[in-house]
Amino acid sequence: MIELAKETERVILVGVCISDQDDTMNSLEELKELAETAKAETVGRLVQNREQIHPATYIGKGKIEELKDLLWELDATGIICDDELSPVQMKNLQDELDTKVMDRTLVILDIFAARASTSEGKLQVELAQLKYRQTRLTGFGTAMSRLGGGIGTRGPGEKKLEMDRRLIKSRIAQLNRELKDVRRHRQVTREQRCRNHIPVAAIVGYTNAGKSTLLKALTGADILAEDKLFATLDPTTRGRRLPSGQEILLTDTVGFIRKLPHHLIEAFKSTLEEARYADLLLHVADVSNPHMDEQMYTVYETLKSLGVTDKPVITIFNKQDKVEGDQESIRDFRADYTVRMSAKTGEGIPELLKTIEAVQRERKILIEFLYPYQDAGKLQLIRRYGEMLEEDYQEDGIFVRAYIPAEIYENLKISS
Numbered sequence: 034m035i036e037l038a039k040e041t042e043r044v045i046l047v048g049v050c051i052s053d054q055d056d057t058m059n060s061l062e063e064l065k066e067l068a069e070t071a072k073a074e075t076v077g078r079l080v081q082n083r084e085q086i087h088p089a090t091y092i093g094k095g096k097i098e099e100l101k102d103l104l105w106e107l108d109a110t111g112i113i114c115d116d117e118l119s120p121v122q123m124k125n126l127q128d129e130l131d132t133k134v135m136d137r138t139l140v141i142l143d144i145f146a147a148r149a150s151t152s153e154g155k156l157q158v159e160l161a162q163l164k165y166r167q168t169r170l171t172g173f174g175t176a177m178s179r180l181g182g183g184i185g186t187r188g189p190g191e192k193k194l195e196m197d198r199r200l201i202k203s204r205i206a207q208l209n210r211e212l213k214d215v216r217r218h219r220q221v222t223r224e225q226r227c228r229n230h231i232p233v234a235a236i237v238g239y240t241n242a243g244k245s246t247l248l249k250a251l252t253g254a255d256i257l258a259e260d261k262l263f264a265t266l267d268p269t270t271r272g273r274r275l276p277s278g279q280e281i282l283l284t285d286t287v288g289f290i291r292k293l294p295h296h297l298i299e300a301f302k303s304t305l306e307e308a309r310y311a312d313l314l315l316h317v318a319d320v321s322n323p324h325m326d327e328q329m330y331t332v333y334e335t336l337k338s339l340g341v342t343d344k345p346v347i348t349i350f351n352k353q354d355k356v357e358g359d360q361e362s363i364r365d366f367r368a369d370y371t372v373r374m375s376a377k378t379g380e381g382i383p384e385l386l387k388t389i390e391a392v393q394r395e396r397k398i399l400i401e402f403l404y405p406y407q408d409a410g411k412l413q414l415i416r417r418y419g420e421m422l423e424e425d426y427q428e429d430g431i432f433v434r435a436y437i438p439a440e441i442y443e444n445l446k447i448s449s
């Protein structure tokens with residue numbers, strides 16, 4: 034009889050607890066969700082308390098024996114370790130266990146690979162996958178082909194993942210060249226926006242917090258919002274007018290997660306960097322998630338690693354419709370403002386818009402000018418990019434009181 038290829042992978046999650054037990058369990062819980070998203074079924078868990086991760090085998094000798102038994106008992110097809118394994122750890126575990134050995138990074142890469150839809154997204158994912166693969170070629174030999182698919186085999190460059198080291202190197206170089214072009218293009222778009230003085234707000238936050246739903250609610254953008262990890266990979270930008278009449282651009286971005294793989298950050302830099310060129314950050318947090326505080330911490334840490342530190346932040350405590358009762362304890366001291374809302378029901382949107390306006394105003398200059406009538410064209414500019422508070426047509430000119438972006442101050446001075 035020919036054994037049929039197993040459709041679903043049955044995996045055991047393996048974690049090492051160095052300090053905080055709760056934290057390790059939360060991380061494993063999230064790994065389970067990641068595995069599920071990558072279409073694998075979690076059939077067991079194994080956690081070892083250690084002072085440090087074993088440099089050669091991730092977990093210690095005794096635990097490996099335990100894991101062997103567990104693999105057999107649960108009829109598992111592989112394991113997923115909750116940290117990125119070094120090539121040596123991966124190889125040793127594979128030799129010891131004779132099963133498919135995966136890690137958190139591989140799973141996240143796999144999810145990204147399945148999600149990538151634009152050419153930029155695909156290039157970035159392939160680059161990250163190949164870089165990860167480059168040093169781990171030996172690890173995927175027999176166990177992988179035995180399964181004939183599953184986590185780690187998906188991606189835009191599916192066939193190319195089987196390439197040898199030399200070819201991988203040249204493909205990486207080629208991908209880097211192509212991505213350079215894409216980045217240049219993105220840069221030009223950003224510069225154009227900058228020249229137009231339209232402020233940009235980047236929507237950032239933990240994966241599944243509701244970023245895309247927020248963009249949808251604010252702009253009516255037809256984008257994918259799903260109860261899935263990493264539903265969004267490619268940034269989408271849409272415009273929206275604030276109550277004052279000023280236009281603002283909102284950019285939805287890829288979500289963050291703890292232990293976001295280094296190669297992904299590198300490869301997705303231009304996408305992730307959208308936040309770096311924004312004038313303001315809308316940080317979406319999911320109040321219905323019991324681990325919201327850790328998630329917010331991860332978001333700030335990731336932003337820091339991307340060099341985004343000096344932007345005004347509005348933290349949005351989203352999904353209010355899902356929670357009840359006293360929420361006094363919900364705070365974010367790192368944010369400049371906080372807003373409670375529900376992107377799904379629309380509750381709280383007016384307050385959010387008001388808050389965005391308040392932040393914008395802080396970045397603006399208040400002018401009080403009496404323009405001669407031949408300068409009337411400048412009012413156009415003010416209405417478009419600023420916020421007109423008062424315009425009074427007097428005998429000797431037009432009196433204007435308005436908030437304007439600092440960048441256009443020079444253009445609005447009275448010519449004399």
Ligand SMILES: Nc1nc2c(ncn2[C@@H]2O[C@H](COP(=O)(O)OP(=O)(O)OP(=O)(O)O)[C@@H](O)[C@H]2O)c(=O)[nH]1
Nearest residue numbers: 241242243244245246258259263264265288376377
């Ligand atoms: N009840 C409730 N659900 C919400 C709210 N906002 C978003 N959701 C749901 O949360 C899930 C995730 O929403 P998305 O908007 O896709 O989240 P995201 O932050 O863009 O996620 P990624 O792109 O995967 O990082 C979806 O099922 C939404 O319907 C809300 O205010 N209330």
Ligand SMILES: [Mg+2]
Nearest residue numbers: 244245264265
């Ligand atoms: Mg999204």
